[in-house]
Amino acid sequence: MEVVRIENLTKVYGSGKTAVTAVREANLVARSGELVAILGPSGSGKTTLLTSIAGIVEPTSGRVTIGGVTTYDNGWKVRDLSRFRREHLGFIFQSHNLIDFLTARENVLMALQIGGVVGSAAVRIAQELLDYLGVGERQGHLPEQLSGGEQQRVAIARALANSPQVILADEPTAALDTERGESVMALFRGIAREKSSAVICVTHDSRMIEGFDHIYQVKDGLVSDGP
Secondary structure: OEEEEEEEEEEEEOOHHHOEEEEEEEEEEEEOOOEEEEEOOOOOOHHHHHHHHOOOOOOOEEEEEEOOEEEEEOOEOOOOHHHHHHHHEEEEEOOOOOOOOOOHHHHHHHHHHHOOOOHHHHHHHHHHHHHHOOOHHHOOOOHHHOOHHHHHHHHHHHHOOOOOOEEEEEOOOOOOOHHHHHHHHHHHHHHHHHHOOEEEEEEOOHHHOOOOOEEEEEEOOEEEEOO
16 A cells, blocks of 8 residues: 655755755655665755655655645645654654663653553553564663664664654664664564555665665655666
């Protein structure tokens, strides 16, 4: 089932002589259960494309449809973008963005509580997610007490807290060595299949795209199919 469709999406920063086109008439489709790569060098426009999908950056033109809902069509079409993101999207970033004074479990619990899940139900789901990602035994540790790979897994657990249709990952393996990076990508493949989510992953590293269902290459703001 198609859960993300991007049509002729363009993002221009600035105006006049200083205008820079970061993304030019991009088209992209992601389906439930798929692992999709957005591959390109730094500065190519891939993060702008991802954040436009997420409703964080407003495109200049084009259309974005997520889960059958058109969020952008030459203007925002969803009244409460924050709520839409919270209910439909999960985010994983290179820096993890874990709250440093909360334990692994508390980081996941906070995401659940923001989504309206509280009490024993939240505790159960947090435990299940951490166990699923292999860090259940580390749930009482603060982020600084976790390895980079463990922090990434906690960040993934937090992103899964609201059972999102779409998971967006921006350079999630950049801070990891090759072995741990490949492990995280394998984990994403499993999540896409088992959770029936569309996982869209931005990366500059072609070594990390083995096993992806679809690869979009970004160069100078232009998006094409294939590596």
